[in-house]
Amino acid sequence: MDYSSVISLATAKTYLRVDPGFTADDDNITRMVNAACVFVEKYTNILFVARDKEYVWDKYGQIRVYDDPINTDLTTLSDDISYEQKNGYYLFNTSALKPSNLSLNVGYELAADVPPELIECALEITNDYYYRKTDGNGQGISNITWQTLNQHKRFII
Numbered sequence: 001m002d003y004s005s006v007i008s009l010a011t012a013k014t015y016l017r018v019d020p021g022f023t024a025d026d027d028n029i030t031r032m033v034n035a036a037c038v039f040v041e042k043y044t045n046i047l048f049v050a051r052d053k054e055y056v057w058d059k060y061g062q063i064r065v066y067d068d069p070i071n072t073d074l075t076t077l078s079d080d081i082s083y084e085q086k087n088g089y090y091l092f093n094t095s096a097l098k099p100s101n102l103s104l105n106v107g108y109e110l111a112a113d114v115p116p117e118l119i120e121c122a123l124e125i126t127n128d129y130y131y132r133k134t135d136g137n138g139q140g141i142s143n144i145t146w147q148t149l150n151q152h153k154r155f156i157i
Contacts, residue, residue, distance in 0.1 A: 002034075003034050003037040003048055003049060004030070005049070006048045006049065006111045006114050006119060007033050007037065007119060007122060007126075009026060009030055009033075012029050012032075012033050012123065012126055013029060015123045015127065016127055016131075025130075028130070029126070032126045032129040035125075035129065036121075036122040036126040036129065037049075037122050039122075039125055040121050040122050040125070043149050043153065044149060044152045045066040045067050045068060045153070045155070046069075046152055047067055047068065047106055047107030047108065048114050048118070048122075049107050049108065050071060050105055050107040051107050052104070053067065053103070053104055053106055054101040054102070054103055055101060055102040055104065056101055056102075057094060057099050057101070057102070061093055061094045061096075061099065062091060062092065062094075063102055064089050064090070064091055064092075065092065065104065065106075066089045066154045066155055067104075067106040067107070068106070068154060069106065069107070070090065070104055070105075070106050071104075071105040071107070071109055072105045078096075080094055080099070081093070081096075081099075081102070088154045115152065117148050118149075118152060120145075121141075121145045121148055121149055125141055125145070128140060128141055
């Protein structure tokens with residue numbers, strides 16, 4: 001998964017206050033940006049980058065999809081699949097006896113549509129990864145970042 005369309009290396013280096021001419025850490029910064037984006041996605045179920053995913057029916061013929069946004073046109077699903085939007089997820093039901101997995105395209109198709117506050121969260125997490133790794137002075141992510149992540153979280157366990 002490539003998150004460089006959402007947070008470019010140049011943007012990350014500017015945020016980290018790393019000189020653009022210093023390239024020794026470019027691979028590390030890119031890896032840290034990717035890890036930060038994955039962290040935000042897993043925490044919120046808001047996907048920065050579009051991808052095809054397979055969902056498996058449970059024994060009751062249901063699937064709960066927490067990932068957002070869903071790009072697949074749900075009106076094109078087969079007649080034996082119904083769905084309803086719940087608070088923070090979609091609930092799919094099937095009447096098929098042996099249904100195949102449900103394939104959906106989920107995640108933002110355009111980087112410009114990713115909520116900017118979540119990009120800020122990913123940048124702050126990248127900052128913590130980078131400075132904790134390079135000089136041990138990472139301060140951890142702020143309360144405002146945790147509050148932002150919690151406001152965007154698709155479900156609470």
